Amino acid sequence: MRYLPHTDEDVRAMLAAVGVADVGDLFSDVPNDLRGRATVGLPPGLSEQEVRARLEQLAARNRTAAQRCFLGAGIYPHFVPAVVDQVLQRAEFYSAYTPYQPEVSQGTLQAIFEFQTLAAMLLEMDVANASMYDGASAAAEAVLMALRIRPKRSHVILSRALHPQYRDVIRTYATVAGGEAAHGIELVEAPVSGDGRTDPEWLAGAMNDETAAVVVGYPNFFGVVEDLEAIGALAHARGALLVTATTEAIALGLLKPPGAFGADIAVAEGQSLGVPMSYGGPGVGLFATRSDFVRMMPGRLVGEAADGAGRRGYVLTLATREQHIRREKATSNICTNHGLIALAVTVYLSTVGKAGLRELAIANTAAAHRVAERLVRTGKWQRLFSAPFFNEFVLRGVNAEAAWKTANGRGVLAGLPLRRWYPEFSDALLLCVTEMHDSAAAEALVGELSE
Amino acid sequence: MTASSDAPTLPRKQAGLLLDEPLIFERSRRGRRGFAVPGGDVDPSAFLPAQLLRDPIDGFPEVSEPEVLRHFLRLSQWNLGTATTFYPLGSCTMKYNPVANEAVARLPGFAGLHPLVPDDDAQGALELIWELERMLAEISGMDAVSLQPAAGAQGELTGMKMIRAYHVDRGRARRKVLIPASAHGTNPASAALCGYSTVQVEGNRIGLIEAAAVRRAMDDDVAALMITNPNTLGLFEREIVQVAEAVHERGGLVYLDGANLNALMGVAKPAHMGADVMQINLHKTFSTPHGGGGPGSGPVAVRDVLVPYLPAPRLVRDGERLRWSEDVPQSIGRVRSFHGNFGMLVRAYAYVLALGGDGLTQATRMAVLSANYIRRRLEEAYQLAFPGTCMHECVFSDKGFEAAGVKTLDIAKRLLDHGFYAPTIYFPLVVSGAIMIEPTETESKETLDQFIDAMLSIAREARETPDVVRNAPTQTPIGRLDEARAARRPVLRWRGSVGE
Numbered sequence: 001m002r003y004l005p006h007t008d009e010d011v012r013a014m015l016a017a018v019g020v021a022d023v024g025d026l027f028s029d030v031p032n033d034l035r036g037r038a039t040v041g042l043p044p045g046l047s048e049q050e051v052r053a054r055l056e057q058l059a060a061r062n063r064t065a066a067q068r069c070f071l072g073a074g075i076y077p078h079f080v081p082a083v084v085d086q087v088l089q090r091a092e093f094y095s096a097y098t099p100y101q102p103e104v105s106q107g108t109l110q111a112i113f114e115f116q117t118l119a120a121m122l123l124e125m126d127v128a129n130a131s132m133y134d135g136a137s138a139a140a141e142a143v144l145m146a147l148r149i150r151p152k153r154s155h156v157i158l159s160r161a162l163h164p165q166y167r168d169v170i171r172t173y174a175t176v177a178g179g180e181a182a183h184g185i186e187l188v189e190a191p192v193s194g195d196g197r198t199d200p201e202w203l204a205g206a207m208n209d210e211t212a213a214v215v216v217g218y219p220n221f222f223g224v225v226e227d228l229e230a231i232g233a234l235a236h237a238r239g240a241l242l243v244t245a246t247t248e249a250i251a252l253g254l255l256k257p258p259g260a261f262g263a264d265i266a267v268a269e270g271q272s273l274g275v276p277m278s279y280g281g282p283g284v285g286l287f288a289t290r291s292d293f294v295r296m297m298p299g300r301l302v303g304e305a306a307d308g309a310g311r312r313g314y315v316l317t318l319a320t321r322e323q324h325i326r327r328e329k330a331t332s333n334i335c336t337n338h339g340l341i342a343l344a345v346t347v348y349l350s351t352v353g354k355a356g357l358r359e360l361a362i363a364n365t366a367a368a369h370r371v372a373e374r375l376v377r378t379g380k381w382q383r384l385f386s387a388p389f390f391n392e393f394v395l396r397g398v399n400a401e402a403a404w405k406t407a408n409g410r411g412v413l414a415g416l417p418l419r420r421w422y423p424e425f426s427d428a429l430l431l432c433v434t435e436m437h438d439s440a441a442a443e444a445l446v447g448e449l450s451e
Numbered sequence: 452m453t454a455s456s457d458a459p460t461l462p463r464k465q466a467g468l469l470l471d472e473p474l475i476f477e478r479s480r481r482g483r484r485g486f487a488v489p490g491g492d493v494d495p496s497a498f499l500p501a502q503l504l505r506d507p508i509d510g511f512p513e514v515s516e517p518e519v520l521r522h523f524l525r526l527s528q529w530n531l532g533t534a535t536t537f538y539p540l541g542s543c544t545m546k547y548n549p550v551a552n553e554a555v556a557r558l559p560g561f562a563g564l565h566p567l568v569p570d571d572d573a574q575g576a577l578e579l580i581w582e583l584e585r586m587l588a589e590i591s592g593m594d595a596v597s598l599q600p601a602a603g604a605q606g607e608l609t610g611m612k613m614i615r616a617y618h619v620d621r622g623r624a625r626r627k628v629l630i631p632a633s634a635h636g637t638n639p640a641s642a643a644l645c646g647y648s649t650v651q652v653e654g655n656r657i658g659l660i661e662a663a664a665v666r667r668a669m670d671d672d673v674a675a676l677m678i679t680n681p682n683t684l685g686l687f688e689r690e691i692v693q694v695a696e697a698v699h700e701r702g703g704l705v706y707l708d709g710a711n712l713n714a715l716m717g718v719a720k721p722a723h724m725g726a727d728v729m730q731i732n733l734h735k736t737f738s739t740p741h742g743g744g745g746p747g748s749g750p751v752a753v754r755d756v757l758v759p760y761l762p763a764p765r766l767v768r769d770g771e772r773l774r775w776s777e778d779v780p781q782s783i784g785r786v787r788s789f790h791g792n793f794g795m796l797v798r799a800y801a802y803v804l805a806l807g808g809d810g811l812t813q814a815t816r817m818a819v820l821s822a823n824y825i826r827r828r829l830e831e832a833y834q835l836a837f838p839g840t841c842m843h844e845c846v847f848s849d850k851g852f853e854a855a856g857v858k859t860l861d862i863a864k865r866l867l868d869h870g871f872y873a874p875t876i877y878f879p880l881v882v883s884g885a886i887m888i889e890p891t892e893t894e895s896k897e898t899l900d901q902f903i904d905a906m907l908s909i910a911r912e913a914r915e916t917p918d919v920v921r922n923a924p925t926q927t928p929i930g931r932l933d934e935a936r937a938a939r940r941p942v943l944r945w946r947g948s949v950g951e
Contacts, residue, residue, distance in 0.1 A: 001806060003814075003893050004817055004892055005895035006892075006896065011817075011820065014821070014823075017824055018823045023819070031689070033692075034720070037723055038715075038717055038718050038723070040716055041808060042586060042590075042807055042811070044809055045804070051804045051805050052554070055558060056555075056558060058560070058576070059575055060560055061574045062564045062568075062572065063572035063573075069565055071565045071567050071568065074788060075565055083485075083520050087523040091532055091534030091535070091548070092532050094534075094740040094741075095532030095533040095534040095545075095548050095740055096531065096742075097538070097540055097545060097744060099743065099744070100873070100876075101863065101872060105530055105531070106526070106928060107529040108526075108743035110474070110529070111743075112743075114475050116943055117474075117944040128943075131745075133602060136787060137787055144644075165788045168785040169787065169788065172762075172784035172786050225499070254499070254505065255499075255503055255504065256505045257505060276557075278556075279564045280789025280791075281791055281793050282748075282792040284746075305934060305937035306933055307930035308930050311929050313932045315932045317934065320938075324636040324878070327639040328639035328648075332644075333644050335604040336604075336747060338742075338744075340745065349511070350522070351486050351516060353483075353484050353513055353514065354479075355484050355507060356488060358508075360488050363488050365498045366495075369498040388500060388503060390499075
């Protein structure tokens with residue numbers, strides 16, 4: 001086996017040193033009944049060339065024409081500068097583990113410190129952690145954290161315009177099957193008003209002294225920019241926390257950030273920032289909060305330190321919140337983060353930079369709005385929601401799903417039929433247009449949906 | 452708390468191969484850029500109300516592309532990884548991460564696939580998931596697998612949620628979970644996240660859990676036992692079958708922490724031990740990179756009684772066609788968005804194909820041989836936590852070095868001077884000053900010998916010149932960092948100003 005270095009001579013010498021005759025003798029603590037049934041019934045190993053051929057064959061059965069795919073809904077097609085993957089392929093980064101020994105892990109640690117800084121700046125929050133698994137689990141951890149900050153309250157409001165899978169994951173973390181509340185938590189869904197935003201009047205009526213937090217998407221699942229000013233004011237007036245979840249992080253290059261509206265916890269999926277779609281994972285969760293809440297945070301944190309000679313370095317810090325120290329009293333069961341993907345985000349944001357991120361966000365806004373306008377001008381489509389949007393929007397049209405099917409048959413993926421997750425919105429498509437869609441791609445989409 | 456650093460910011464020494472590198476923010480110069488966006492200048496207020504817009508983000512990097520590359524390449528050179536050196540981090544299974552797997556995960560057909568394409572457009576991805584589920588079921592002996600959990604700890608959470616759902620369906624959730632003292636911290640944390648209180652089970656004088664002890668601790672309020680096998684001392688739980696019976700007799704379930712599966716392939720299947728559910732860490736046993744701390748991947752494997760509770764959606768086959776089914780009424784729900792860490796699944800699948808059944812068995816055998824080789828050759832210089840044959844890892848302590856004033860931490864730091872990463876230290880908690888060494892199967896005998904020589908030389912130094920050990924490391928870009936001070940006055944982000 002090409003990954004195993006042991007020659008017969010090595011094995012003989014090692015066995016002699018250990019003092020046993022056969023490798024099998026090392027397993028004498030394993031009951032015979034278990035050993036006798038343990039054969040791994042899989043075919044023999046393959047050469048690299050054969051493995052590659054098999055994987056290429058499988059990859060070829062997936063349809064991935066990014067230019068003709070107008071799907072967003074939580075994972076977004078964006079251009080990734082080559083420098084990002086060049087860095088990611090450095091085995092010094094990918095073959096390391098959690099930097100328990102900071103003296104020989106400063107690369108990972110400094111990069112995470114930079115990531116924490118970038119995430120905090122992007123969300124305009126005081127402090128961000130070393131990352132979470134994805135946006136959805138980050139949102140679930142945010143809800144659990146909000147309940148730690150407001151321990152006497154048990155009521156959490158989730159906007160119906162929050163990504164449906166984020167709501168699902170929050171529900172799984174907060175309850176168990178059958179709807180039994182694992183922590184006495186009550187999850188309530190806030191309806192969407194006609195303009196596509198979380199209904200402020202409903203919120204005003206539903207909020208009470210039991211409400212620990214309100215969770216909204218920003219932009220929300222329909223691509224719509226929520227009125228965080230109003231929602232934040234409503235939440236804070238009742239002592240509840242404002243939690244925001246961003247699935248399309250490029251939007252934060254242009255839209256006022258959650259921190260500007262007093263968000264208490266802001267999370268985001270970082271996939272848009274230099275990470276391939278990869279059938280939905282791995283991505284990375286950004287998780288940020290105010291400095292007063294830092295000791296309530298889940299996940300790893302990297303902090304600045306100095307060595308005996310006064311040289312600056314970075315270490316894992318505030319670990320007394322974490323499971324390896326606190327065990328059942330930890331703030332979360334999370335062990336690692338998504339370090340390598342956080343590195344991708346760090347390289348991406350360093351490359352795209354201050355001016356580039358804003359320009360890219362503007363390019364996305366412009367591309368999406370132009371396509372939306374053209375489709376509305378055909379007379380066959382109307383915007384379902386009137387509130388401002390970023391690079392996703394919902395169009396309603398007669399026989400929308402038939403049109404979607406026809407387009408799909410011709411190689412154009414005209415977004416997501418909304419009915420899949422919102423039965424109340426039939427004949428509606430959620431479309432995403434980014435900088436990846438050039439004028440020919442836009443033309444193809446408009447052409448398909450104009451017939 | 453996050454005010455600008457008051458830690459000294461003296462430049463690192465730059466000489467020869469030791470290169471200084473500031474924070475990326477400190478490289479910024481106003482107006483510099485590393486990226487161009489296609490298309491012309493557009494005024495965003497043509498599309499969005501001006502009061503919704505932010506200004507360019509103050510302090511965001513302003514660097515050119517070559518500077519970005521240099522910055523991160525220099526940072527990479529301050530890291531050790533399994534690709535550069537022996538990384539004997541116990542319990543983490545730091546084996547070689549095949550570069551061929553990095554290449555296949557980047558095939559456009561995988562990397563460029565959107566998770567919401569119709570199932571008909573993702574049949575290759577679904578076939579891979581289908582096959583990997585079955586490969587892991589074959590290796591573990593379990594009945595079904597979900598690849599959704601993003602990491603080992605999330606797999607644990609998923610498994611414990613399923614156990615709770617199982618009990619709720621049978622009348623009540625029960626309140627307690629039994630956990631050996633030697634368990635990973637994630638076990639009690641995951642149980643607590645599911646609303647369970649934890650009861651510690653002590654090991655016997657040779658480090659093992661006895662069925663009699665479990666039987667005494669079991670009652671009708673115990674939902675499950677969470678047990679790691681081999682345990683974190685690197686020892687096979689010899690009474691595992693009887694332990695599982697003791698749990699099952701009182702209606703409890705057995706959660707098997709699969710962190711140490713690398714010791715079991717072809718040797719013993721968790722299903723035969725009596726496990727009802729386990730997580731499988733693809734970043735350990737199945738060679739996907741640890742990435743400096745993730746992304747991992749933590750599939751859960753279950754016995755038939757727990758199949759109905761697996762996370763939704765489930766992959767189902769209609770003839771030749773595979774599709775996701777949301778029709779899983781008893782499911783605990785979703786623990787992650789979309790379909791898990793698919794990129795990691797591609798790598799793990801390629802790994803299983805490359806090794807095959809025989810190769811996986813050989814990997815386990817060589818991992819165990821290597822651990823025992825290290826154990827045998829070091830056991831005269833260092834005290835073993837528990838004597839006797841080990842499985843894939845061995846645990847020593849710093850007993851015997853008290854007079855010299857040398858502790859486990861010092862030994863670990865001195866190893867860095869020898870060019871090795873350190874073993875896991877101070878874990879498991881049941882061993883005072885634990886030094887936990889896991890060589891894996893991908894290290895050659897020469898490398899193991901070099902490591903052994905380094906450990907023996909450190910043991911000698913500890914007696915003859917203990918200051919050399921206590922003052923280590925000296926061969927690294929920086930020395931020991933003041934972690935206590937970093938925690939007391941945390942500086943968790945850069946806050947400075949950009950150069951002109």
